[in-house]
Amino acid sequence: MIAIHDATPDRWPDVVTVMGTRGDPSRCWCQLFRIPGAGWDRATAPAMRDALHEQVRGDVPPGVLAVRDDEPVGWCAVAPRGSYPRLGRSTVAQATDDGPGVWAGSGWCPGMPRQPNTALAGGVKATPALVA
Numbered sequence: 001m002i003a004i005h006d007a008t009p010d011r012w013p014d015v016v017t018v019m020g021t022r023g024d025p026s027r028c029w030c031q032l033f034r035i036p037g038a039g040w041d042r043a044t045a046p047a048m049r050d051a052l053h054e055q056v057r058g059d060v061p062p063g064v065l066a067v068r069d070d071e072p073v074g075w076c077a078v079a080p081r082g083s084y085p086r087l088g089r090s091t092v093a094q095a096t097d098d099g100p101g102v103w104a105g106s107g108w109c110p111g112m113p114r115q116p117n118t119a120l121a122g123g124v125k126a127t128p129a130l131v132a
């Protein structure tokens with residue numbers, strides 16, 4: 001059975017496990033939509049890891065973890081829409097404002113080393129979405 005948990009400080013080791021040591025997650029650390037333009041081009045993997053660690057220690061968890069049998073198997077970033085500056089440049093996202101209660105999910109990372117970008121349970125597939 002899959003359990004979903006907020007990415008809180010006590011779950012940081014699970015976040016590290018899910019991000020892995022190879023592929024896009026281990027370089028991005030789910031910062032693509034949080035770091036605007038040129039900052040993204042200059043960002044290093046350790047700096048992005050530190051940024052996500054700081055976000056996990058913040059007041060609002062920056063995402064959720066999927067855990068199966070006590071093993072972290074997936075991640076999805078979800079946070080108040082204003083946390084994602086790059087969404088302001090998206091033609092799709094411009095239809096939504098950054099008002100209170102508007103959240104966005106940056107989607108299930110296709111490079112997750114622990115689980116393919118397919119169903120974790122019950123035929124559900126996680127995809128990028130804006131959540132209002």
